[in-house]
Amino acid sequence: MPSATAKIDLSRLQSLLAGVNEFGRNPLTGGFNRIGFSEADMAVRQWFADQMAADGLAVRRDRAANVFGRFGPADGPSIITGSHLDTVPEGGAFDGALGACVALECVRAMRDAGLNPTTAIEVVATAEEEGRFGGMLGSQAIAGQVTREWIDQARDADGVTLVSAMSAHGLNPDGVLNAARAPNSVRAFLELHIEQGPVLEAAGIPIGIAHSVSGVCNLFVRLEGTANHSGTTPMEMRADAFAGLAEVASAIPAIIRDIGGEESRITIGKVDLTPNAPHTIPGIAEFSIIIRDISEAVMRRLTERLRDVIAAAASLNRLAVAVEQKSWLAPVTLDPELASLLAGEAARQRIPVHSMPSGAGHDAQTMQALCPSALIFVPSKGGVSHAPDESTAWPDIEKGANLLLAALVSLAV
Incomplete structure (x- = not known):
């Protein structure tokens, strides 16, 4: 040779x-x-x-x-x-x-x-x-x-x-x-x-x-509620953007278990809270969600389920919501x-x-x-x-x- x-x-x-x-x-x-x-x-x-x-x-x-x-x-x-x-x-x-x-x-x-x-x-x-x-x-x-x-x-x-x-x-x-x-x-x-x-x-x-x-799907999510005092606002009256983010994050293992596979990956990698202060309820949470799999059909199922989960979390926490697909690589x-x-x-x-x-x-x-x-x-x-x-x-x-x-x-x- x-x-x-x-x-x-x-x-x-x-x-x-x-x-x-x-x-x-x-x-x-x-x-x-x-x-x-x-x-x-x-x-x-x-x-x-x-x-x-x-x-x-x-x-x-x-x-x-x-x-x-x-x-x-x-x-x-x-x-x-x-x-x-x-x-x-x-x-x-x-x-x-x-x-x-x-x-x-x-x-x-x-x-x-x-x-x-x-x-x-x-x-x-x-x-x-x-x-x-x-x-x-x-x-x-x-x-x-x-x-x-x-x-x-x-x-x-x-x-x-x-x-x-x-x-x-x-x-x-x-x-x-x-x-x-x-x-x-x-x-x-x-x-x-x-x-x-x-x-x-x-x-x-x-x-x-x-x-x-x-493949890689890059979603950008914005949850908007109401920034308010953490001591004077009762829990049941809050519109806490971080609480909505937490709902989404905690749902990821079940999403993977129910409709994902061995090569499925979902990651919340970048998060911005506004205001980002110890004594203030977050009014806005902006975060990325990266979805990966070697099957495009699985990627689409994961993406749609995440959109449903995000919408439900927004509704539960009285939040406005916007989801933008930044990119899709098959x-x-x-x-x-x-x-x-x-x-x-x-x-x-x-x-x-x-x-x-x-x-x-x-x-x-x-x-x-x-x-x-x-x-x-x-x-x-x-x-x-x-x-x-x-x-x-x-x-x-x-x-x-x-x-x-x-x-x-x-x-x-």
Whole structure:
């Protein structure tokens, strides 16, 4: 196999990831803050583009701010590999960034081995994957899944619009609609990512190959009652917005039990109370509800049941209610032939693998609408992700990176 002549340089990969993580680090918490379209996010993507240019790749940035580095023929279809560089607030050092760095290291390893692809490989650092504005903007733009209506209404949890966030960096949001790739221009997309869960570590298996990715529904709920004095207002006369929120939260286990499944997830992750004061009954509760499952039918059932529960909680507590669906990403089945290729390469390298669903959204999920896509997982220590303690053992990373490298060589050389 030609892949035997190419091997990941682990120390070089470590240095590349360390370079990425010079951007947005909070020395007080150890977390990273490269929120989509923030100064740190834009700076790290420029730095990553410079690294690819220094390696001789043909670098370009599309109108959604995705950054590409092309290795191989200048014309014709390509194989895209990579992930994202943005983070959640106070995120970890590996989520997304590792996949982008591994993709570039694979190209470096191929170049060092004198392997020249007959099909071009494009390393990508996708834009705004972490969903600051409710979706996975970069890969959705590549796959042609962004609409003008979505661009115009997209805003983050603090009310900042996508239009203003992009415009602040001289980017024209209208250009996102022109970032879609032609259907035959991309032959495959491969992504390596940390698992972000405990399954692989618990099983003692170094590699996961995802067969599907859960869908994600993002609801925004506003319950409005009456702010009043906590000592003088009788319990039976209150319109307590937090009491309505508590009703919704306490109903979640029963919803999962009654109509959900093993892969169902419902999370209330962000809550704002107004006024947020010890001696005042909350007049307004605004909160997010994230619904996930690998079945779209189950997702729809969960969403409708939650809407019923929210309405009942509002009625019980004398509250006005508004529910807005901020985004909907359907669950996706990833390409079985690419998964089989990865499993075969892993067997040749004598690496144990586990076929599994992904409970978290990833760029591979949206790219599957454009081309065959595959997703490699490496274990997360303690299952921790989206937090400063996020970590993955380097021997596991090396196995995953060499697996991605072998697959790219098989597909492109």
